[in-house]
Amino acid sequence: MLNLHKSEFWRSFRVATWLGWQIESNWADPLLFVIYSIVKPLASASILVVMYGIITNSNFQNPLFPYIYLGNAFYIYVGAVMGGVSWAVIDDREHYKTLKYMYVAPIKIPVYLLGRGVARFLTGSISVFITILAGVVFLKVPIVLQQINWPLFFLSLLIGIVMLAMMGLLLGSITLLLVHHSFGIAEGVAGALYLFSGAIFPLEVLPAWLRPVGFAMPITYWLELLRRSLVGNVAQAFPTLAGFSNLDLFGILVVLSVAFGILAIYAFRWCDYRARERGLIDRVTNY
Amino acid sequence: MSPLAIETRKLGRIYKIRGNKKEKNVRKELAALSDVGIQIEQGELFGLLGPNGAGKTTLIKILTTLLAPSTGEAFVAGYNVLNEPQHVRPRINMVSGGESSGYGLLTVRENLWMFSQFYGMPSREANQRIVDLLKLVGLGDRINTKSSDLSTGLRQKMNIVRGFMTDPEVLFLDEPTLGLDVGASRDVRHLIRGWLDDDKKRTLLLTTHYMVEAEELCDRVAIINQGRVLACDSPSVLKRRLQEDILFEIKTSPLNGLSAQAIEDLPEVHTASLTEMEDGALLKLALVEESALGPVINALTDKNITIMSLNKHEHSLEDVFVQLVGHSIAEAEKGSQDE
Ligand SMILES: Nc1ncnc2c1ncn2[C@@H]1O[C@H](COP(=O)(O)OP(=O)(O)O)[C@@H](O)[C@H]1O
Ligand SMILES: [Mg+2]
Numbered sequence: 061m062l063n064l065h066k067s068e069f070w071r072s073f074r075v076a077t078w079l080g081w082q083i084e085s086n087w088a089d090p091l092l093f094v095i096y097s098i099v100k101p102l103a104s105a106s107i108l109v110v111m112y113g114i115i116t117n118s119n120f121q122n123p124l125f126p127y128i129y130l131g132n133a134f135y136i137y138v139g140a141v142m143g144g145v146s147w148a149v150i151d152d153r154e155h156y157k158t159l160k161y162m163y164v165a166p167i168k169i170p171v172y173l174l175g176r177g178v179a180r181f182l183t184g185s186i187s188v189f190i191t192i193l194a195g196v197v198f199l200k201v202p203i204v205l206q207q208i209n210w211p212l213f214f215l216s217l218l219i220g221i222v223m224l225a226m227m228g229l230l231l232g233s234i235t236l237l238l239v240h241h242s243f244g245i246a247e248g249v250a251g252a253l254y255l256f257s258g259a260i261f262p263l264e265v266l267p268a269w270l271r272p273v274g275f276a277m278p279i280t281y282w283l284e285l286l287r288r289s290l291v292g293n294v295a296q297a298f299p300t301l302a303g304f305s306n307l308d309l310f311g312i313l314v315v316l317s318v319a320f321g322i323l324a325i326y327a328f329r330w331c332d333y334r335a336r337e338r339g340l341i342d343r344v345t346n347y
Numbered sequence: 348m349s350p351l352a353i354e355t356r357k358l359g360r361i362y363k364i365r366g367n368k369k370e371k372n373v374r375k376e377l378a379a380l381s382d383v384g385i386q387i388e389q390g391e392l393f394g395l396l397g398p399n400g401a402g403k404t405t406l407i408k409i410l411t412t413l414l415a416p417s418t419g420e421a422f423v424a425g426y427n428v429l430n431e432p433q434h435v436r437p438r439i440n441m442v443s444g445g446e447s448s449g450y451g452l453l454t455v456r457e458n459l460w461m462f463s464q465f466y467g468m469p470s471r472e473a474n475q476r477i478v479d480l481l482k483l484v485g486l487g488d489r490i491n492t493k494s495s496d497l498s499t500g501l502r503q504k505m506n507i508v509r510g511f512m513t514d515p516e517v518l519f520l521d522e523p524t525l526g527l528d529v530g531a532s533r534d535v536r537h538l539i540r541g542w543l544d545d546d547k548k549r550t551l552l553l554t555t556h557y558m559v560e561a562e563e564l565c566d567r568v569a570i571i572n573q574g575r576v577l578a579c580d581s582p583s584v585l586k587r588r589l590q591e592d593i594l595f596e597i598k599t600s601p602l603n604g605l606s607a608q609a610i611e612d613l614p615e616v617h618t619a620s621l622t623e624m625e626d627g628a629l630l631k632l633a634l635v636e637e638s639a640l641g642p643v644i645n646a647l648t649d650k651n652i653t654i655m656s657l658n659k660h661e662h663s664l665e666d667v668f669v670q671l672v673g674h675s676i677a678e679a680e681k682g683s684q685d686e
Pocket of ligand 2: 400403404405521522
């Protein structure tokens with residue numbers, strides 16, 4: 061019975077993924093799924109497009125347009141994966157009241173939380189794909205299948221997802237310690253990073269003293285790599301990261317991802333310890 | 348040779364509570380547990396008995412690695428719960444009563460199966476155990492029901508099955524019958540006793556504020572109030588310790604001049620009191636030994652007094668609690684609600 065440790069890691073991940081998928085795919089109503097995974101992302105992309113059109117006088121030929129459109133589309137993953145991992149803490153603690161039973165079970169809680177985010181990656185992918193498809197079909201976002209750098213795309217996507225999951229763990233760790241008002245933290249952080257990671261405008265637009273935040277975020281390099289892998293030199297024409305080769309960007313992404321990953325693991329240990337000290341594992345907000 | 352299943356040494360837990368709006372910066376401290384030292388052997392069914400707010404849940408949370416102690420140490424299956432949770436967790440399981448937890452969108456079977464997988468149980472074995480245990484608690488026909496469609500009581504039963512399902516070395520049940528109806532409580536008590544009797548290596552710690560439950564079910568009971576363990580022993584020893592004397596009440600026909608003093612003078616009779624009643628008398632006896640009853644009865648029959656009824660007064664755990672705490676458990680709970 062005690063052949064537990066060897067497979068503890070894998071077990072935590074596998075079952076958490078299963079649970080995450082059960083929760084994510086629990087579309088009692090297909091309409092709800094359509095609204096959530098398709099209409100909502102398309103609606104927010106449309107707002108962006110309209111605003112862009114007004115500001116640039118409908119200059120959709122400018123390379124700025126695919127830059128913005130793709131940045132926004134891939135940013136869906138940030139809310140989904142990063143938000144999904146940290147949301148699992150709130151969901152299990154407040155809603156299902158199972159977090160304490162997860163804790164008592166012989167699993168690795170960080171791995172469990174990461175697993176819960178995987179399902180969000182899958183549903184998020186649907187939104188990302190549909191948003192990009194709409195851009196290509198209706199707005200002439202210049203993606204040409206033959207010119208896509210597939211290896212770069214998939215490698216960047218993979219590393220980015222792991223990176224976002226680790227950022228989610230970082231947020232989830234903090235969430236463990238926040239009993240009140242913790243509901244908005246993931247959305248708040250995702251919203252703030254939207255502005256600091258070059259998703260919809262180059263970092264140059266930011267005041268100089270805020271730019272380092274953007275340069276320190278792996279998301280910045282990740283979005284740039286995805287743009288370059290899909291539309292090549294159009295994206296390269298932009299000043300912010302134009303001086304970096306794909307390999308440079310890739311190296312920076314990996315290094316920053318590892319750094320955030322290590323930070324997340326230590327943050328989890330510390331927050332976990334503090335949470336047990338303060339009795340927060342099973343603490344439910346009283347309204 | 349085998350280590351104790353559970354041991355605590357001078358265990359204490361303090362909660363820091365923030366004051367309300369008016370006194371926001373005043374930090375109060377509340378000692379939920381003080382100086383708790385208990386030792387529970389493998390194979391025991393141990394009960395923590397105490398009113399609401401006594402500190403029972405706090406103790407369970409510490410023992411199940413959810414909460415850090417403020418002072419002292421605690422060991423489960425020989426491992427320190429604070430520093431070695433990774434060794435404690437595979438050996439334990441825990442269920443809290445009086446709450447409805449679980450994933451409402453999953454069926455009863457799925458909820459349970461998922462947890463069995465977290466414990467690394469082979470899937471087929473887990474499914475068999477799930478079916479067997481659900482039948483035992485009378486949930487056999489609800490196995491494919493979404494758990495959101497279960498009543499709170501049935502959800503609690505599902506949760507209890509989750510605890511037994513993984514067959515832990517030490518099982519913690521926090522108020523397992525809280526909020527269950529009489530029949531369901533009986534099912535759960537059956538399950539508890541049966542599980543322990545099946546394997547002498549299993550240990551179970553439960554908390555309750557029901558006297559009868561502790562008395563009927565537990566091998567040993569610790570009486571806990573305001574964070575302190577006041578007494579810890581088997582229910583029968585606790586009751587015996589309460590008062591050495593054995594109490595009898597005898598209803599008799601009219602006394603024909605027999606005095607209480609005459610009975611008290613008999614050997615081994617501690618006290619005797621007589622109350623005249625309409626059609627006879629009530630004789631209350633406190634005897635040092637039960638064998639002293641014989642001479643008392645002889646003395647009565649010698650005077651041609653008829654015995655109409657004879658009752659031995661049994662102590663209950665309730666009496667023990669009242670003696671230790673100064674009031675009954677019901678009064679203690681009423682008091683804490685008034686605060
Ligand atoms: N998280 C907490 N923060 C502050 N006080 C708490 C907390 N949990 C419990 N308490 C207090 O500690 C005492 C013991 O509570 P508890 O262990 O839940 O008792 P029981 O389970 O015996 O009813 C109570 O006075 C309770 O109000
Ligand atoms: Mg309690």
